Amino acid sequence: MNFPQHERAKQPGKRSRTITACIPYHGCGAIVRRAVEGLLQQTFRDLTVIVVNDGDPTPPWNWLRDIGDPRLVRFDLATNGGPYMATAIVLNATASPYFLIQDADDWSRPDRASRLLGMIEADRSDFAVSGQLHVTASQGPRAVADVTWTSVVTDQPSPHRLVLRTRITPDFVYRAPHHGLYRTEALRRLGGYYGGFRVSYDALLTNLILMTGRVSHTPLALYHRSIRPGSLTRSASTGLGSQFRDQTEQSIRVIYDRCFQHYQAYQRGRINSQSLIDRLRELVLNNVSSAEAGHIASESMRLLRLL
Structure with missing residues (x-):
């Protein structure tokens, strides 16, 4: 499913410190402008x-039409495949060595990219993540609902759900948010950004990053998360507690259990680090249909021609 390396190499102007930021868009309305700006x-x-209209019949381009910055790329997908698939298409097409995750209804502090990149370079890590400020979307003034991902837990259990947990255990838990900066190759070696699921896959992906690489963290709330009705995590059909999400998480947990078995084998010296990566990647890609893989590859080629 990954894009051929020789095709990426054809892109001009490849530099050692460039970042590509992906914004999948579907049903967010005018608030996407805040994320882009x-x-x-x-x-x-x-x-x-790169803003990807993920099959929304009302694309965001009218809200962005007066932005003339050449660094903004607009890309349309004909069908809605979900944010992970849209992100996988961008990841496959980019030549940047760093890849930033940004939701269309959230926004970033002006120093987010520079701080995360500085941590990755200083720590020689694969992923850098920050604290998050959760803000309620209402008719009145924005209200801070919570500040999350500000703490790091290593060996001790924590009663708080949204803390960075660096220790891998048999339990499949949400160990790190996926809204951060990655080394592009760290994602590609694990099979990319799509694992056959529309929700909750980021929880597995960050676990795999923790199994195979190093993660940097700052408690600074560089990312602002919008808490709004209708989002994937809040809607009745796909949100927390929905039947669809619960069933999806059960399927992901089965994959995690298999991944953890390979991770244990690596910890015990039975396989090396490359074998661990290969086995995790195989488990992820086995869950992606040939039709989905073909769609991602063809759309990645189409996007590449715009870059």
Whole structure:
């Protein structure tokens, strides 16, 4: 499913510190402009922002039409495949060595990219993540609902759900948010950003990153998360507690159990790090249909021609 390396190499201007930021869009309305402007106004300037209209019949382009920044790329998908599939298409097409996750209804502090990149370079890590400020979306002034992912837990259990948990255990839990900055190759070696699921896959992906690489963290709330009705995590059909999400998480937990078995074998010295990566990647890609893989590959080729 990954894009051929020789095709990526054809892209001009490949530099060692560029960032590609992906914004999948579906049903967010005018608030997408806040997400786009927040990235274009980053203090780190060598950044490309790719907004992907994920099959929404009302695309976001009218809200972005007066933005003339050449770093903004607009891309349409004919059908809605979900944010992970849209992100996988961008990941496959980019030549940037760093990849930033940004939801269309959230926004970033102006120093988010520069701080996360600085941590990755200083720590030689594969993924950098920050604290998050959760803000309620209402008719009145924005209200801070919570500040999450500000703490790191290693060996001790924590009563709090949204804390960075660096220790891998048999339990499948949400150990890290996926809204951060990745080394592009760290994602590609695990099979990309799509594992056959429309929700909850990010929880597995960050676990796999923790199994195979190093993670940097800052408690600073560099990312602002919008808590709004109708989002994937809040809607009645796909949100927390929905039947669809519960069934999806059960399926993901089965994959995690198999991944953990390989991770245990690696810890015990029975396989090396490359074998661990290969086995995790195989488990992920086995859950992606040939039709989905073909769609991602063809759309990645189409996007590549725009970059």
